[in-house]
Amino acid sequence: MFGHDIRSYDLKVELTKCFNGHGIVYLAQHLPSRQHVAIKKFLMEDLKNDFNFIMEESKHLREFNHPNILSYYTAFVHNLDLYFILPLMCFGSCRDTMNNYFETGFPETLLACILRDVVLGLEYLHRKGYIHRSIKASHIFLNESRAIIGGFRVCTSFLGEGKRVKNLHELPPQSTKSLNWLAPEVLAQNLLGYTEKSDIYSLGITACELANGVEPFSNFQPTLMLTEKMRGYQPLLLDCTTIPSEEVFAQAMDSGVGDGNSSQTRQIYASRQFSDALHKFAELCLVSNPINRSSAHELLNHPLFKQCKHTSIREQFAARGIETADFNTLKGDESNLTNEFSGMTMDTSGSNFEWDF
Numbered sequence: 396m397f398g399h400d401i402r403s404y405d406l407k408v409e410l411t412k413c414f415n416g417h418g419i420v421y422l423a424q425h426l427p428s429r430q431h432v433a434i435k436k437f438l439m440e441d442l443k444n445d446f447n448f449i450m451e452e453s454k455h456l457r458e459f460n461h462p463n464i465l466s467y468y469t470a471f472v473h474n475l476d477l478y479f480i481l482p483l484m485c486f487g488s489c490r491d492t493m494n495n496y497f498e499t500g501f502p503e504t505l506l507a508c509i510l511r512d513v514v515l516g517l518e519y520l521h522r523k524g525y526i527h528r529s530i531k532a533s534h535i536f537l538n539e540s541r542a543i544i545g546g547f548r549v550c551t552s553f554l555g556e557g558k559r560v561k562n563l564h565e566l567p568p569q570s571t572k573s574l575n576w577l578a579p580e581v582l583a584q585n586l587l588g589y590t591e592k593s594d595i596y597s598l599g600i601t602a603c604e605l606a607n608g609v610e611p612f613s614n615f616q617p618t619l620m621l622t623e624k625m626r627g628y629q630p631l632l633l634d635c636t637t638i639p640s641e642e643v644f645a646q647a648m649d650s651g652v653g654d655g656n657s658s659q660t661r662q663i664y665a666s667r668q669f670s671d672a673l674h675k676f677a678e679l680c681l682v683s684n685p686i687n688r689s690s691a692h693e694l695l696n697h698p699l700f701k702q703c704k705h706t707s708i709r710e711q712f713a714a715r716g717i718e719t720a721d722f723n724t725l726k727g728d729e730s731n732l733t734n735e736f737s738g739m740t741m742d743t744s745g746s747n748f749e750w751d752f
Contacts, residue, residue, distance in 0.1 A: 396425075396428060396468070397425055397428075397432070397468040397469045397480050398427070398469075399469065399471035399473075400473075401471075401473045401476075401478060403425060403426050403427060404423045404424065404425055404426065404432070404434060404480070405423060405424045405426055406421040406422075406423045406434060407421070407422050407423060407424060407722075408421060408422040409421055410422055410433070413435060414437065414449070417437055417438065417441045418435050418436060418437040418438075419435070419436045420433060420434070420435050420436075421433065421434045421435075421436065422483065422722070424722070425480075429723075431483050431722045432468065432480050432481060432482065432483050433480075433481045433482065433483045433484065434478055434479070434480055434481070435478070435479040435481065436476055436477070436478055437449065437476065437477040437478075438475070438476060438477075439472070439475050439476065439477050440475060446477075449477075452547055452548055452550070453467065453470060453479065455525070455547055455550055455552075456547060458523075459519070459520070459523070461515075461516060461519040462515075462541060462543075463512045463513065463515045463516035463519070463541060463542065463543055463544060464516050464519065464520070464543065464544055465481070465482075465536065465543050465544060465545040465547070466481075466482070467479050467480060467481045467482075468480040468481065468482070482538070482543075483538070483722075484536035484537060484538050484543065484545075485537075485538055485539055485719040486536075486537035486538065486539075486712075486717075486719070487536065487537070488532060488533045488534065488535060488536050488537070488545075489501075489509065489532040489533070489535045489536075489537060489542070489605055490531075490532040490533040491533075492537055493532065493605070493608050496715070496717060497608065498608050499607070499608045499660060499663045499664065500605060500606045500607045500608040500633075501605050501606065502711070502715075503606075503669055503670060503673055503702075504702050504703070504706060504711055505708065505711040505712075506602075506605050506606060506673070507673070507699050507700060507702050507703050508542070508703045508706065508707065508708045508711060509535065509537070509542040509605065509708065510598070510602060510605075510676070510699070510700075511699075511700045511703050512541050512542035512543070512708075513530070513535060513542055513544060513598060513601075514598070514691050514694045514695055514697075514700075515695070516543070516544040517530070517544070517591075517594055517595070517598065517691040518690075518691035518692050518694075518695060520544075520550075520591075520594075521591040521594070521690070521691050521692075522692075524552050524553045524554045524559060525550055525551065525552050525553070525591075526550065526551055526552075526553070526563065526589075526590070526591050526593065526594055527544065527546070527547070527550050527594050527597075528549045528550060528551060528567040528573075528581075528593070528594070528597075529546045529547075529548065529549050529550075529567065529573050529576070529597075530544070530546075530576065530594055530597035530598050530601050531546070531573065531576045531597065531600075531601055531604065531610070532601055532604045532605055532610070533546070534546025535601070537708065539708075539709050539712075539719060540707065540708060540709055541708060542708065548568075548569070549567035549568050549569065549570070551563065551567075553591075561588075561590070562587065562588030562589060562590055563588050563589055563590070564584070564586075564588040564589075566581065566582075566584065567581075574612075574617055574620065574621075575600065575610050575611060575612040575613065575615075575620065576597045576600045576601065576610070577593070577596075577597065578592070578593035578595075578596035578597060578624075578685065579596070579621075579624040579625055579683055580592075580593060580685050581593050582621050582624065582625075583625065589685065590685060591690075591691075592685035592688045592690065593685065594691070595680050595688050595689060595690065595691060595694070596680060596681060596682075596685070596688065598680050599629075599630075599677050599678075599679075599680025599681035600630065600681070602632070602673075602676065602677045602680060603630045603631070603632055603677060606632045606633070606669065606673070606677075607632065607633045607664075611630030612630070614646075624683070625683075627683040629677075629678060629681045629683075630677075630681065631677075632669050632673060632674055632677055633664040634664060634665075634667050634668045634669045635664075635665050635666065635667065635668050636668060636669075636674075638661060638664045638665045641657075641658065641661060644657060644660075644661045645657045645658075645661075670699070670702075672697070672698045672699040672701075673699055675699075676694070676697055676699045679694070679697075680694075
């Protein structure tokens with residue numbers, strides 16, 4: 396359906412830079428079908444040693460076929476530019492959505508729908524012998540109907556040289572950007588190594604990030620974060636049952652938790668109460684010993700997801716008056732195009748909008 400002629404696509408909006416500034420992501424329209432897509436454009440001369448890295452990543456994505464795993468329609472080269480044509484994630488990443496609508500975290504029912512979709516995607520990945528190794532809010536995308544896992548830059552497989560290895564040992568490439576989310580056994584770098592259970596720990600950190608609006612350990616130095624993880628410290632979902640004292644919370648605010656007035660933000664957390672199911676879900680994911688940590692398959696039957704049976708991500712957004720833009724009304728020559736798009740769907744300022752495989 397999607398061809399290899401760039402003239403078949405109308406590039407409407409530049410959404411963000413990607414891959415350390417070597418790529419650009421556009422909102423575009425496939426003219427023959429009138430379908431809106433996302434296009435990632437790379438200047439091949441800028442990629443140099445990273446070209447094989449990108450192609451290996453795209454090779455992984457072509458091996459996956461699951462509604463909760465990001466895919467791409469096609470890829471081609473035109474005038475020394477490399478193009479990937481992808482489905483459009485109309486709300487961007489979960490990090491984008493929090494920045495735009497839910498600064499202190501997602502409401503529980505919407506959060507439960509997102510977590511269910513992520514668990515479904517992880518169960519599929521793990522069953523195929525892969526570890527994602529970078530689960531976080533900025534790598535979970537939202538379209539009108541579901542959450543989709545992206546960010547496969549450091550995804551790896553247990554399968555190599557015709558056999559399956561039991562454990563991995565090396566740190567993921569570029570792991571300095573993901574230390575807060577990495578499991579203690581990944582950071583420990585010992586002979587025991589780590590398995591797909593490390594993704595479940597990252598999911599627990601992400602659950603706290605999505606519930607609170609900020610990732611755990613954001614105010615920790617790396618050495619302290621590592622020490623606390625090794626000691627078995629579990630971050631908390633912030634509600635009326637867990638909110639710290641005003642003094643402790645104000646100190647955390649000074650370190651980057653939330654925006655604006657600390658007293659007002661604390662009041663928002665203190666006025667809500669998450670269910671026991673959500674608290675226990677996070678606790679199960681954050682168990683320090685991976686042997687005792689639940690698998691993705693086991694988490695599929697968690698009581699948290701009962702509240703998803705009679706609703707959907709689309710319904711939850713609509714109930715809060717959050718709608719997608721009418722992309723057909725966007726014109727590339729309008730001076731206020733980016734602002735119009737941003738105001739209706741996502742922040743496209745570049746620093747806040749994140750789009751990655």
